[in-house]
Amino acid sequence: GQQVMQIPQYQHVQEGEDFTTYCNSSTTLSNIQWYKQRPGGHPVFLIQLVKSGEVKKQKRLTFQFGEAKKNSSLHITATQTTDVGTYFCAEETSGSRLTFGEGTQLTVNP
Amino acid sequence: GAVVSQHPSRVICKSGTSVKIECRSLDFQATTMFWYRQFPKQSLMLMATSNEGSKATYEQGVEKDKFLINHASLTLSTLTVTSAHPEDSSFYICSANADYNEQFFGPGTRLTVL
Numbered sequence: 001g002q003q004v005m006q007i008p009q010y011q012h013v014q015e016g017e018d019f020t021t022y023c024n025s026s027t028t029l030s031n032i033q034w035y036k037q038r039p040g041g042h043p044v045f046l047i048q049l050v051k052s053g054e055v056k057k058q059k060r061l062t063f064q065f066g067e068a069k070k071n072s073s074l075h076i077t078a079t080q081t082t083d084v085g086t087y088f089c090a091e092e093t094s095g096s097r098l099t100f101g102e103g104t105q106l107t108v109n110p
Numbered sequence: 111g112a113v114v115s116q117h118p119s120r121v122i123c124k125s126g127t128s129v130k131i132e133c134r135s136l137d138f139q140a141t142t143m144f145w146y147r148q149f150p151k152q153s154l155m156l157m158a159t160s161n162e163g164s165k166a167t168y169e170q171g172v173e174k175d176k177f178l179i180n181h182a183s184l185t186l187s188t189l190t191v192t193s194a195h196p197e198d199s200s201f202y203i204c205s206a207n208a209d210y211n212e213q214f215f216g217p218g219t220r221l222t223v224l
Contacts, residue, residue: 033213042203042215043154088153095167096142096207100153 004029004091006101014109019076021104023089031092032065032072037103038085046074048092079108112138112208116216123194124224131189131219133160133204139184140206144213145177148201160187160204194223 006023013019023032031050035043047056049065049072056063062075076083089101113136123129133143141162146154158179159167166179178190191198203218 042218043205045212045214048212095159096213097144097156097159098154098205098213099156102153105151 004032004089004099004101006089006104008104009102010105010107012107012109013079015081016078019079019083019106020073021087021089021106022071022073023101024071025091026070028069029072029091030069033090033092033098034063034072034074035088035090035100036085037088041085043088076106079106081108081110084108112136112206112214114204114206114214114216116204116219118219119217120220120222122222122224125195126193128190128192129194129221131191131202131204131221133187133189133206133216135185135206135208135214138206138208140187140208141184143181143187143204143206145179145187145189146203146205148203148218150201154203157189160189162187191221194221196223199223 004023004025033048034046037043047063052069053067054065060077064073086103086105088103090098115134117132143160145157147157148154156169157172160179160181162181162184168174176192181187199222201218201220205213205215207213
């Protein structure tokens with residue numbers, strides 16, 4: 001089945017440093033969604049990208065969808081301790097089913 | 111945003127018993143809900159799609175007779191783990207679509223089977 005590969009698996013940064021996580025697929029994605037899961041919590045929807053080359057921003061977060069719609073990235077500028085958590089990309093397929101990437105666990109050292 | 115609740119939040123049971131987990135959409139109706147399982151340090155894996163008024167659709171490799179899903183109303187779906195064993199210990203999370211594109215997840219149920 002469709003697989004979305006996500007890297008890195010772990011990322012440790014100092015507060016104030018930037019952070020990026022990447023998702024890649026061998027096939028064209030219909031869309032890509034990004035979620036954040038805090039430790040012990042549940043996934044929270046961040047954004048959905050649909051169009052080729054799309055770029056969306058939410059404050060310090062920048063989301064990109066590749067021109068070929070086979071990759072996506074989430075970039076956080078100047079991380080804060082509140083950014084700690086695991087970030088997942090997910091592809092929405094038929095019937096609104098989600099296939100999640102493996103996730104990137106971000107830790108931020110104050 | 112829309113709210114999805116789950117009950118119980120934690121459950122510990124003996125091997126061989128059955129456990130029922132409820133998922134409710136509190137301020138919207140959901141004709142479709144989804145059940146995921148997440149093992150520690152791993153991603154979410156979709157188990158099944160719960161359809162109101164009809165049979166659930168299970169993902170490949172998920173035993174439908176072990177994980178019974180009932181979606182009797184537009185606000186409630188239940189997942190019953192039958193004859194639970196230690197390998198079923200996991201974090202079970204449901205989700206529902208309040209409107210197009212965005213899924214709202216419940217807080218999850220942590221199941222521990224002794």
